[in-house]
Amino acid sequence: MGAVELKPLLEEGLSRAVLSKPRRDSPYSKVTVRPVIVDEELRYQFEYRQGEKVTHANLLPLEAEAALAELIRRDFRQALLQTPAHDYQVLDGEKVLRRPPTGKPAELAHDRRKRRLLEEGKPVPFLVELGVMTPDGKVRAQHYDKFRQVNRFLELVDDVVPRRSLRIVDFGSGKSYLTFALYHLLAVERGLDVDIVGLDLKEDVIERCGALAHTLGYEGLRFEVGDIALFEGAPADVVVSLHACDTATDAALERAVRWRSEVILAVPCCQHELYGQVHDNELEPLLSHGILRERFAALATDAARAQLLGVVGYDAQVIEFVDLEHTAKNLLIRAVRKRDSVETAAMERYRIFKERLGIDAALERALADVLPA
Ligand SMILES: C[S@@+](CC[C@H](N)C(=O)[O-])C[C@H]1O[C@@H](n2cnc3c(N)ncnc32)[C@H](O)[C@@H]1O
Known part of the structure; x- marks a missing residue:
C-alpha cells in the first residue's frame, strides 16, 4: 500500500478513522471507520457516504486493513486515523504525520479482544x-x-x-x-x-x-x-x-x-x-x-x-x-x-x-x- 503501513497502526488499536477530501473520481464523499463487536468478534464498521446515501459494511481486521489502504490510496486525499497512542494524518495517500492522541478510546459494547496482561490506566x-x-x-x-x-x-x-x-x-x-x-x-x-x-x-x-x-x-x-x-x-x-x-x-x-x-x-x-x-x-x-x-x-x-x-x-x-x-x-x-x-x-x-x-x-x-x- 505504498508509503502507509497500516498493520502496526491497527495493532495499536484503531479507535476511529475519518477519510475526507475525496478525489475527483471517488464515488464517496466521506468514509468513517470504527471498531465494533459482532458475534463476539472484532470487526471494523465502515460507513460510506455517497451524497445523501449512507451504507455500512462490517469487515474483519485483515479485510479492514486492505479496504482502508485502498480507500486512502484511491479515493481520499486526507485521512485521520486515531489510536489510543497516536493520531495519524495521512495526506495524499503517502505523507504520514504522527501526533499525540486526541480521540477517546473506542467504546465497544462487548469488548472481547484479548486482554493485555498490563493494562493502560492501571499504573505498573x-x-x-x-x-x-x-x-x-x-x-x-x-x-x-x-x-x-x-x-x-x-x-x-x-x-x-x-x-x-x-x-x-x-x-x-x-x-x-x-x-x-x-x-x-x-x-x-x-x-x-x-x-x-x-x-x-x-x-x-x-x-x-x-x-x-x-x-x-x-x-x-x-x-x-x-x-x-x-x-x-x-x-x-x-x-x-x-x-x-x-x-x-x-x-x-x-x-x-x-x-x-x-x-x-x-x-x-x-x-x-x-x-x-x-x-x-x-x-x-x-x-x-x-x-x-x-x-x-x-x-x-x-x-x-x-x-x-x-x-x-x-x-x-x-x-x-x-x-x-x-x-x-x-x-x-x-x-x-x-x-x-x-x-x-x-x-x-x-x-x-x-x-x-x-x-x-x-x-x-x-x-x-x-x-x-
Ligand atoms: C541489545 S542488548 C539487549 C538487552 C535486553 N535483553 C533487551 O532485550 O532489551 C544486548 C545485551 O547483551 C549483552 N551481552 C552481549 N554479549 C554478552 C555476553 N557474552 N555476556 C553477557 N552479556 C552480553 C550486552 O552487553 C547488551 O547489554
Whole structure:
C-alpha cells in the first residue's frame, strides 16, 4: 500500500478513522471507520457516504486493513486515523504525520479482544519508574511501542512458564525492561516465589538495574556483571536471552541445554556467524545479494538453533515478536523441554540441512558432546 503501513497502526488499536477530501473520481464523499463487536468478534464498521446515501459494511481486521489502504490510496486525499497512542494524518495517500492522541478510546459494547496482561490506566510501578507510564497509568505516547513489546513478551511467557517457584536467568539483560516485566508478572501478579538473575557485561547498566530493583522492593530480582559463557550460578528453570548479540545467544542456549532448563526464551540478534559460511550454488541468485544473504544467514542460524533444540529434547517454536528498532530482529525462539532422550531422526534432518548450506553452527559445536554421533 505504498508509503502507509497500516498493520502496526491497527495493532495499536484503531479507535476511529475519518477519510475526507475525496478525489475527483471517488464515488464517496466521506468514509468513517470504527471498531465494533459482532458475534463476539472484532470487526471494523465502515460507513460510506455517497451524497445523501449512507451504507455500512462490517469487515474483519485483515479485510479492514486492505479496504482502508485502498480507500486512502484511491479515493481520499486526507485521512485521520486515531489510536489510543497516536493520531495519524495521512495526506495524499503517502505523507504520514504522527501526533499525540486526541480521540477517546473506542467504546465497544462487548469488548472481547484479548486482554493485555498490563493494562493502560492501571499504573505498573516498574513501567512508571522506567518512564513508560505516567504515575496515573497512562502510557506515554513516545513509549507506546515499548508498552506493546512488553505486553507481547509477557503473553508469550505466560503461555509456557510453569506456575511454581522458579529460578530464572536473563542472559544479556541490558536495560532490563523485559526482566522487570517478567518479575512483575510472575512475582507481583502471579504471587510466585521467583529468583531472577539478570546478567550482563556492562557494569554501569547492571548497577542502575540493581538500584531500580531495590527502589521497587523487588527482592527476588538481582543483577550481576558477567559473561554468559563464564557464568557459574546455579541452574535455572527458565533461561531468557533477548537480543544478545550474535553467538552470545548460542552461549545462553548451551547453558540452558546443559542445565536441562524447562523453558527457553531467546530473541536472537545480529546473527553474523553464518553470513560468511552459507554456500549453495543453486541459491546463488539469493546469496549473491548482500542484504538477502544477511537475512537468509540469520534465518538459517535460527533454523539450526531450533532444530538442534529439538534434537536435545525441546519442543521449539519460532514465533513473531515485536522489536523496536530492526524488523529483521523480530523472532523469538520459545522452547519447552519435553524429553530426556535425544532425537536421532531430528539430528539426521539437521545434518542434511547443514550439509546443503555448508554451515558449521556455533550451537552445534558447543553441544558436540551431547548431540547424537
Ligand atoms: C541489545 S542488548 C539487549 C538487552 C535486553 N535483553 C533487551 O532485550 O532489551 C544486548 C545485551 O547483551 C549483552 N551481552 C552481549 N554479549 C554478552 C555476553 N557474552 N555476556 C553477557 N552479556 C552480553 C550486552 O552487553 C547488551 O547489554
